[in-house]
Amino acid sequence: xxxxxxxxxxxxxxxxxxxxxxxxxxxxxxxxxxxxxxxxxxxxxxxxxxxxxxxxxxxxxxxxxxxxxxxxxxxxxxxxxxxxxxxxxxxxxxxxxxxxxxxxxxxxxxxxxxxxxxxxxxxxxxxxxxxxxxxxxxxxxxxxxxxxxxxxxxxxxxxxxxxxxxxxxxxxx
Numbered sequence: 386x387x388x389x390x391x392x393x394x395x396x397x398x399x400x401x402x403x404x405x406x407x408x409x410x411x412x413x414x415x416x417x418x419x420x421x422x423x424x425x426x427x428x429x430x431x432x433x434x435x436x437x438x439x440x441x442x443x444x445x446x447x448x449x450x451x452x453x454x455x456x457x458x459x460x461x462x463x464x465x466x467x468x469x470x471x472x473x474x475x476x477x478x479x480x481x482x483x484x485x486x487x488x489x490x491x492x493x494x495x496x497x498x499x500x501x502x503x504x505x506x507x508x509x510x511x512x513x514x515x516x517x518x519x520x521x522x523x524x525x526x527x528x529x530x531x532x533x534x535x536x537x538x539x540x541x542x543x544x545x546x547x548x549x550x551x552x553x554x555x556x557x558x
Contacts, residue, residue: 454534461539466546474554485551489544496541503537504528 430438438444472478473485491499506513507528514525527533 470550
């Protein structure tokens with residue numbers, strides 16, 4: 386007597402409940418309708434107008450600022466994540482598992498919460514500034530603008546480089 390195992394790839398009842406199908410369709414419509422509206426609106430603008438909008442000095446400046454930010458954050462994440470991954474995989478660093486968890490911790494904190502905490506701590510009227518005032522330190526380096534954005538984004542995104550590099554290093558034996 387032979388028995389067949391059901392693998393879920395064929396045979397059996399493959400129909401979804403009607404409620405799930407309707408809910409999935411509603412979610413898909415909520416995503417697709419705004420995208421279709423955006424494409425239709427973009428096509429209403431003539432080619433010359435579109436080029437004029439994209440090449441405006443303000444648009445070019447925003448694009449260049451974004452490119453600089455991406456480049457600096459990527460370089461900083463690589464500079465931080467790769468050596469940390471190497472230390473936790475290829476060396477005899479004490480408590481390697483502990484350091485792996487600690488280095489990965491920024492992933493559990495939403496970046497906007499981290500940015501708010503960073504500004505609250507290191508801003509012009511932040512807690513750290515108030516602690517240093519009795520020591521005669523009147524002001525800290527500016528955290529707003531590009532340097533602060535690079536620092537905060539790096540601190541919250543380097544774990545992606547760390548985890549990926551760590552996995553690659555572990556597989557290379």
